[in-house]
Amino acid sequence: MDKLLIRGGCRLEGEVLISGSKNAALPLMAASLLTGDALRLGNVPDLRDIQTMVHLLRGLGVVMEQPTPGTWRMSAEGPITAVAPYEIVKQMRASILVLGPLLARFGEARVSLPGGCAIGSRPVDQHIKGLEAMGAEVVVEGGYVHARMAGRLQGARVLFDMATVGGTENIMMAATLADGETLIENAAREPEIVDLAVLLRSMGAEIDGAGSDTIRIRGVEQLHGALHQVVPDRIETGSYLIAAAMTQGDVTCRATRPDLLEAVLLKLEEAGCQVDRGTDWIRLQMDERPKAVSFRTQPYPAFPTDMQAQFMALDAVAEGTGTITETIFENRFMHVQELNRLGARIAVDGHTAIVRGTGHLDGAPVIATDLRASMSLVLAGLVARGQTLIDRIYHIDRGYERIEAKLQRLGADVRRVAK
Ligand code: UD1
Numbered sequence: 001m002d003k004l005l006i007r008g009g010c011r012l013e014g015e016v017l018i019s020g021s022k023n024a025a026l027p028l029m030a031a032s033l034l035t036g037d038a039l040r041l042g043n044v045p046d047l048r049d050i051q052t053m054v055h056l057l058r059g060l061g062v063v064m065e066q067p068t069p070g071t072w073r074m075s076a077e078g079p080i081t082a083v084a085p086y087e088i089v090k091q092m093r094a095s096i097l098v099l100g101p102l103l104a105r106f107g108e109a110r111v112s113l114p115g116g117c118a119i120g121s122r123p124v125d126q127h128i129k130g131l132e133a134m135g136a137e138v139v140v141e142g143g144y145v146h147a148r149m150a151g152r153l154q155g156a157r158v159l160f161d162m163a164t165v166g167g168t169e170n171i172m173m174a175a176t177l178a179d180g181e182t183l184i185e186n187a188a189r190e191p192e193i194v195d196l197a198v199l200l201r202s203m204g205a206e207i208d209g210a211g212s213d214t215i216r217i218r219g220v221e222q223l224h225g226a227l228h229q230v231v232p233d234r235i236e237t238g239s240y241l242i243a244a245a246m247t248q249g250d251v252t253c254r255a256t257r258p259d260l261l262e263a264v265l266l267k268l269e270e271a272g273c274q275v276d277r278g279t280d281w282i283r284l285q286m287d288e289r290p291k292a293v294s295f296r297t298q299p300y301p302a303f304p305t306d307m308q309a310q311f312m313a314l315d316a317v318a319e320g321t322g323t324i325t326e327t328i329f330e331n332r333f334m335h336v337q338e339l340n341r342l343g344a345r346i347a348v349d350g351h352t353a354i355v356r357g358t359g360h361l362d363g364a365p366v367i368a369t370d371l372r373a374s375m376s377l378v379l380a381g382l383v384a385r386g387q388t389l390i391d392r393i394y395h396i397d398r399g400y401e402r403i404e405a406k407l408q409r410l411g412a413d414v415r416r417v418a419k
Pocket residue numbers: 022023024026093094120121122123124125126127128162163164165166167188192305306328329330
């Protein structure tokens with residue numbers, strides 16, 4: 001199994017090209033099930049989660065072709081098997097995103113329940129509730145969600161109990177082919193939802209309000225093919241900016257969108273960083289030890305849970321004490337123990353972590369526990385004295401494209417070792 005070996009202490013400097021967003025690409029790919037025409041997506045990152053979605057869609061019968069790196073052509077014109085098996089769904093929770101499209105177009109879907117994952121129980125009750133409101137009959141049996149609908153789904157009012165990103169995406173996709181109008185209230189507002197709405201509209205869907213907490217979808221009889229570029233990855237962008245901040249470096253992220261990560265940029269400025277931005281780039285310069293920052297994770301546009309672990313790494317070496325409260329997932333502090341193994345001083349009390357900054361971390365062997373947690377270990381390794389060996393980096397490969405190549409280009413001493 002691959003590991004990452006990092007020798008800390010290098011100042012990061014230069015430019016990094018940001019990849020397309022994984023979390024945007026996954027629902028965009030699932031949307032291919034909504035039409036028999038071809039869908040072409042560009043700026044798709046080459047990641048393990050994308051491969052898992054390719055595998056899942058191929059298994060369902062979608063013809064998946066990759067004309068050039070980063071481009072996918074997908075066509076669901078042939079016979080489709082509406083079953084998403086446990087073996088794939090267990091690898092990636094976002095597999096649940098095929099549920100809405102399959103049901104809307106074929107009147108039936110069987111999708112394995114994702115089950116728990118390292119960061120919390122993460123149920124799909126809201127997805128089910130939304131589809132039931134649209135007239136579907138949904139039963140959970142044998143570990144599978146089995147949804148059926150005789151005829152078209154019916155437009156309905158769907159009021160979510162909490163702002164769920166995947167739930168909003170699933171219902172929005174299902175509603176595009178429903179009979180009548182669907183109103184999603186307390187919808188999630190993440191940029192990935194806006195990107196999905198842009199694609200669906202170019203496929204012929206009628207959607208208003210994506211990006212706000214109320215989305216209105218008027219169902220149409222059928223959708224057609226489209227061409228779409230995936231939005232840049234705001235979480236990857238934020239992660240490289242933190243790397244620059246922690247190493248007191250000077251890094252410019254290219255091919256990104258500063259407007260998608262305002263809450264993160266404000267926190268970086270609060271930490272003492274100089275942040276400059278244009279339409280598609282962000283430059284971060286830092287020439288002193290960062291100041292600790294405090295925050296609560298919240299749905300977009302507030303501070304994202306997917307940046308919590310990386311900011312904890314920053315606080316670990318900052319001046320002062322930061323208080324970090326996780327409100328989205330109940331168990332998203334697994335990186336704390338590993339960061340503490342590197343010399344961080346982090347105490348957890350319920351959903352809150354108190355991080356007392358220290359002047360230096362010391363390299364050690366550590367274990368990556370989930371995707372964003374593993375990035376926090378990379379960041380800590382970049383500033384730790386000596387050598388940090390990160391095990392189970394398949395977690396990183398789920399969401400960070402060519403991480404060691406991008407970091408090396410910025411001057412980091414990092415390499416992948418097969419042991
Ligand atoms: C997506 C992102 C993930 C990010 C998360 C929150 C993708 C592929 N993943 O995950 O990186 O961390 O948003 O920004 O886009 N919930 C329920 N019932 C449901 C659905 C959700 O209780 O039916 C809860 C979850 O357990 C969680 C909260 O709602 O506590 C938010 O989850 P949700 O927004 O649905 O996350 P995902 O879409 O799975």
